[in-house]
Amino acid sequence: MRIEELCADVLMFVGDAYESVATAFIDGRNVLLIDALGSEADAQWLRAVLCDRMDLSVRLIATTHFMSDHIAGLTRFPEAWVMAHRHHRHTFLSQNRPVAAFYREPDLVLDNMALRWGRHQLRFLFNPGKTMDHVSVDVPTADLAFAGDNIVGNIVYLSKADPLLQRAAIGRIGQFGRRRIVGGHIGVFDAPVLDHALHYLERIQESVVRILLTEPMDEAPYRIKAIRIEDCIAPQVEPTAFEQEWHQNNLDVIVAQSVFALDASLAAVRSAA
Known part of the structure; x- marks a missing residue:
């Protein structure tokens, strides 16, 4: 498990399970998380770092998509609100191996929206590709775009996906024009990773x-x-x-x-x- 600072107030966490990624936007003592890692052990580690070691409070968890390898931490932060796309159940039920213990009903359901968190403006765009609930996140103030599982590093994963939708979704992420792309797995990449995928x-x-x-x-x-x-x-x-x-x-x-x-x-x- 590793932690990488993307900006002074943005930390990326990469867990052991599936190299799944969670990213924390920090505003004072308040945290917005994008995704929540892929195993109970990784989720416990995430909470220990943010809440116990750093004395922060996770207030909101925004999911790029509702697959079990990205939502393990939802139940570890009961005080936080959970935000997901309205098709989240379709994605959860379509998995090869859904983990019911990780499931938590979202408090906020969206298609597209913008949210200010501290100095950052986060724009959530419904961008179906790998799954029908995929949300890409554009953060111009941090020069970041979040791709979720529309890419897996320099490749894509094809299980139960429409390759045509995936191709279009990756193209839309590229239109944000950001220099750094955070994937659902592995970590952060330079923008050419989209062309590689x-x-x-x-x-x-x-x-x-x-x-x-x-x-x-x-x-x-x-x-x-x-x-x-x-x-x-x-x-x-x-x-x-x-x-x-x-x-x-x-x-x-x-x-x-x-x-x-x-x-x-x-x-x-x-x-x-």
Whole structure:
């Protein structure tokens, strides 16, 4: 678990579970959290640092999306209000492994809104991509944008997602024009990470569609699971161990959930026309 100062009054916490990220905006003794880490142990650590060690009070927790690996701390801060998009239950129920113990009904439900916290203006934008409740957060006063799980470092994660929505969501985050991007996992990145994620999404889609169009049906799953991250990642980007792990998860998901099967069908129709 680690802590990184993004500004004098903005701290980023990265937990052990899934390298999930939570970010604290500090106004005096009051804290606004964006996301709340991915395990009970990490959530306890977060509370210990903020409340016990720093003597701060978490007043509001804003979620980028309502998946269990980002909301473990909601119940650890009962005094805080929770804010989520109105489609939060859809996302929670659509998970592969929802953790009911982490669920807490939001106090505030939103589509789009702006909020001032201390010296910072936070703009919350409904930005469906990886999930249907995704909210991106633009913080011009800190030159930060929060992507949630619309990116996973320099790649994307495809489980139960529409790649077209993901592509559009990443593009909208880029339109904020911020120099630093906070992901739902791993940490903070320079702005080119958005282009890297789009590059990965385009390349893995091209590879899968090509296999589905050219390989026998019984051979295609094996060929898909053999796609190398080096053939998908952006040039000059060295994939981290976390990105390599989730690339392998992507390959399993693509086979199990028939991701890009529609794209392959549409490509076949265009080719025959």
